[in-house]
Amino acid sequence: MSREGQRERKMAPRGLYSPLSVVPWAAALLLVLSVERALALPEICIQCPGSVQNLSEVALYCNQTPELMLHARCCLDWKGTILGLDLQNCSLKDPGPYFPQAHTAVIIDLQANSLQGDLTNTFRGFTQLQTLQTCREQRNLCNSTGDTEMCPENGSCAPDGPGLLQCVCAEGFHGYKCMRQGSFSLLMFFGILGSTTLSISTLLWGTQRRKAKAS
Known part of the structure; x- marks a missing residue:
């Protein structure tokens, strides 16, 4: 084999793993991971259609920390842990079966829902909860x-x-x-x-x- 052929054979692997060739692969990998994360949102985050309003307390809390992100009705950290849940105006009579998924939440907003019954046991295990906003029927x-x-x-x-x-x-x-x-x-x-x-x-x-x- 000539010297030019050997040189081309040696140069080929370097071109395959050059920094310029890695960039598209990394971008594609990040895109796949972001899509998987979007598809893997907890059910409680998509239980109610729409997204968190910009002026809601959950949005304000989420925007205070750059590491947190708003997805659907949830405020999540980079691990996908729910730190905020906004179910305003969702026509809910009860929080629903997926509500325990938000047990890590620090702030929850349930305003403008016709919640019925005693919600005491609903929040069992919500040890991180600091702010709860609800608007229920007048107490007699x-x-x-x-x-x-x-x-x-x-x-x-x-x-x-x-x-x-x-x-x-x-x-x-x-x-x-x-x-x-x-x-x-x-x-x-x-x-x-x-x-x-x-x-x-x-x-x-x-x-x-x-x-x-x-x-």
Whole structure:
């Protein structure tokens, strides 16, 4: 074999493993890994369609650390561990069977969902959770024994807004602490109010007239 042939044979392996030839292979490998990672998202991240809103607390938390990434409804680290979960406005009545996948989350947002039942056991094992945002139906304080004892004997507890209650007199009772029995007389009320107003008006008129004569 000639010297030129031997030289070409020796040069061939160097061209195959040159830095320029490695770059396309590395790019292709990264592309495959990124696709596999996207396809391997936990089910809880794609349980609800859409993505995390930019102004949500989960997005703000995720954007604070460069190593974290937003994918679908999750904030993940480079290992794929869920650190944030945003399921806002997903029409959920319960978190669903895949919710335990987010047990590593630091922040979870469940606002704008009609969640039902007691969620206490739902978060069992969520030892890293620091922020939980939920918006549920108004709590009826009248279901608490301590609050119902605030109402008088002839009254009953009724909700009066978020975190508020009122005591409603039973039928046939009215007045302070529902102690007066019988219907409330509107005729008597307006009669007393009218006579009082007339007396005060007459007194003021007479006083002002005297001052006018004196001047």
